[in-house]
Amino acid sequence: MIVIIGGSFAGVQAALEIRKRKPYKDIVIYEKKDHLGYVPNGINVFLKRQIDRLEDAIRFNEKDLKDNYIDVHLNTECTAINSWDKTVMIKEDGQEKIVSYDKLIIAIGSTQPQYLIEKEKKFVYQTKELNDARRTVEKLQDAESVAILGGGIIGIELAASLHVYNPKLKIIVLEKFDNLLEMAVDNEITERIIEKLNQKEIKFLTAIDFERVEETEEKIKIVTNQGEFETDMLIKAPNLEPNHQFLAQSIDLDIDGTGIVSPQFQASEDIYVLGDMLRLELLPIEERLYMSLVNNAVRSAIVAANHIAAKKELVFQSTKTNVFTICELTVARSGAQQRDERFSRYPIDKFSGVYHVYLEDNRRVPVYLIMFVYPHSKEVIGLQAIAEANISHLANLFSLVVRGKLRAEELAVHDFFFHADYPSDVMHCLNNIAADYLSK
Numbered sequence: 001m002i003v004i005i006g007g008s009f010a011g012v013q014a015a016l017e018i019r020k021r022k023p024y025k026d027i028v029i030y031e032k033k034d035h036l037g038y039v040p041n042g043i044n045v046f047l048k049r050q051i052d053r054l055e056d057a058i059r060f061n062e063k064d065l066k067d068n069y070i071d072v073h074l075n076t077e078c079t080a081i082n083s084w085d086k087t088v089m090i091k092e093d094g095q096e097k098i099v100s101y102d103k104l105i106i107a108i109g110s111t112q113p114q115y116l117i118e119k120e121k122k123f124v125y126q127t128k129e130l131n132d133a134r135r136t137v138e139k140l141q142d143a144e145s146v147a148i149l150g151g152g153i154i155g156i157e158l159a160a161s162l163h164v165y166n167p168k169l170k171i172i173v174l175e176k177f178d179n180l181l182e183m184a185v186d187n188e189i190t191e192r193i194i195e196k197l198n199q200k201e202i203k204f205l206t207a208i209d210f211e212r213v214e215e216t217e218e219k220i221k222i223v224t225n226q227g228e229f230e231t232d233m234l235i236k237a238p239n240l241e242p243n244h245q246f247l248a249q250s251i252d253l254d255i256d257g258t259g260i261v262s263p264q265f266q267a268s269e270d271i272y273v274l275g276d277m278l279r280l281e282l283l284p285i286e287e288r289l290y291m292s293l294v295n296n297a298v299r300s301a302i303v304a305a306n307h308i309a310a311k312k313e314l315v316f317q318s319t320k321t322n323v324f325t326i327c328e329l330t331v332a333r334s335g336a337q338q339r340d341e342r343f344s345r346y347p348i349d350k351f352s353g354v355y356h357v358y359l360e361d362n363r364r365v366p367v368y369l370i371m372f373v374y375p376h377s378k379e380v381i382g383l384q385a386i387a388e389a390n391i392s393h394l395a396n397l398f399s400l401v402v403r404g405k406l407r408a409e410e411l412a413v414h415d416f417f418f419h420a421d422y423p424s425d426v427m428h429c430l431n432n433i434a435a436d437y438l439s440k
């Protein structure tokens, strides 16, 4: 019996992958919510009116899994893991029961941290889970002002989506670091995003220290080192943290609450830990970092499933590839950046400029492109781009360059197609930036 705790991206992917290789193995998923795999970004997609209901952001349905003979128990919580006798405590319909496992997969993901301001407060909202997003959207119907706690990708993307939803909404983003998007992108990208936020009159403050929040009948007052802010609602958008609360006695945890695991994500012979419960190696700098991404979650599941079902030792290293949208801007990024120098064995060079890319619809648009390179080997270890167009396709290309450890000399002459009938330049923007870097 393979028991999977958590029915989101990592848990479901692991179940499906094991099923492909083990048609007769008993597989059961226990998920504490009443659905599987809600996309936490769903609120943004909803606010931008790309879906009609938040529920449309649910990615998996129970039936698809049951059709694959995967047993799914919703509204069912795992409350304890007893690794010594290979059992878990499961709470279902108000009853506790003991379930035995041969292999246990812990895919319980991440949460938005409760510290500083508890979710239970009347005017404090968050968005990762469907119920939280529903509550947030309901309040937005009559809100005139919103403060967002956290100026990383989650907070800034939310601010931009809120502006699309209601351009009259007064929005302020409060960030503890000195820069917005400090961990996510290079300053040159952030500057362009700030320009856009200013155009849209989305306000932000950095280097914020919270002191406390006070609620009245109507409003919430946020008291900080930079003054007091009164708004209709405060939406928490901090970085996620692993959901480690009940695990400490059953597996070894790192200081940040992530599982300590083997390259195949084994915490012990029979227990695997996946997804947002892990710190993963960022490929180019070979440093293990906490990078909560769906892409990482599903790939950790493939590795574990191959190990469990086929004894194959696949190795996953993340390139931290992602795309996000701020109003009309799209950012695509992959790999390391200069800020990662503190984790890197070598210094990191940066080279940037305006280049052009063709889009599917034949438009040729300017893109601000940044390339990060190890100067001693000229290996391209990261790429970032921002444009007033959908350049999301670049992210996967960037990821392949980083994964392939291409050197600038190789990238400058790398073979990309040209055909007059299709959107293409004779020289690709990646050829151009690498060639310019070499001739600088």
Ligand SMILES: Cc1cc2nc3c(=O)[nH]c(=O)nc-3n(C[C@H](O)[C@H](O)[C@H](O)COP(=O)(O)OP(=O)(O)OC[C@H]3O[C@@H](n4cnc5c(N)ncnc54)[C@H](O)[C@@H]3O)c2cc1C
Pocket: 005, 006, 007, 008, 009, 010, 011, 030, 031, 032, 033, 037, 039, 040, 041, 076, 077, 078, 079, 107, 108, 109, 110, 111, 127, 128, 154, 240, 243, 274, 275, 276, 277, 291, 292, 293, 294, 295, 296, 297, 322
């Ligand atoms: C606002 C927001 C936007 C995001 N946007 C993106 C994006 O655009 N792209 C991207 O790649 N990533 C994005 N992420 C990150 C992404 O959502 C996570 O990396 C991903 O959800 C991790 O998947 P997971 O399966 O590891 O864990 P989770 O999705 O966190 O799922 C864990 C599951 O385990 C269940 N569970 C927890 N404890 C128990 C228990 N004791 N018993 C039973 N079940 C339990 C939970 O209910 C949950 O369903 C975003 C995150 C947020 C908050």
